[in-house]
Amino acid sequence: MSKLSLEELASLDVLQAAYISALDGKAMKAWLDTFDDDPDASYICTARNDVECGLKVAMMLDDCRDRLIDRCTFIEDIWAGTFQDYRTRHFSQRVTAERREDGSVAMSSNFSVIFTPDDTGLPQQLATGTYEDIIRMDGGRCRFLSRTAVTDNSVLPRYLVFPL
Template sequence: MITETSNEMRAIDALLGCYAQVLDEQDWDRWPDLFADECSYTVHTLDNIRRGLPLAYMYDDNRARILDRVKFITEVWAGTIEPYRTRHVTQRTHAAQVAENRWEVRANFHVSFTENDSLSGLLATGYYEDVVEISVDGAQFVSRAVRLDSMPARYLVYPL
């Protein structure tokens, strides 16, 4: 059972929607703003989690590493990767308050990709396990753990 106020769910849903929009528009300067000062962003396959393997596609355990990821995308890897566009479809499936102004949120996702204006394909499916903090300024991720159903269809450059 989800017990919440409509204002809290609007803030959480606005964050989830903004996250998808920022990634799909590749607005890398805005991506770190979706995270709190003390934060983490990780991407693991469910298989690795079930087997107790610490291997991760992405492991940004603090804000500095999230900022580094943006720098790699925009400066280090620029011109050396095959760029692609993404489209995120996200559906919140769970929300529970765990502390004042702090929520655990789970949402399923499908991410498709398109390279060079060719046909689109399915990049990844899975779910997000988030800890979200809500303030008068809106909601931010304290942690975002991406759980992939399987290995992605191609290499990952951009956050999911």
């Protein structure tokens, strides 16, 4: 693995900001646009305890581009009006980022997500953890090949509709 330039690190930060802005704004098409068009692009949300025990269990398992598209369709069209809506506020901090031998970038970030249900207006901690990412950089543009959200908490205080 090799080091990245300041410009490349800034591009990773732009990708992270686009991801967060899309989720906090409930813009699922914009969220999808942060992922590469590769058929194997994926988003997985799992608990750290399950990872440490070698369990292949996930709270969300969008293991290909088509499932990422399905997630957007379900949230916007199929589940619309059927769940208790909530707003999120994501906070993240890039911890490591290194170029891999295949040219992609491996990045790890800490995250914290606060949620506020529309009916109560009382903010609560939803999850903390790490994002473990593989990112394709193409001429200054970055997109996720894979994003795995590994939560520190095994049980979340509510069901998940939106990705973390």
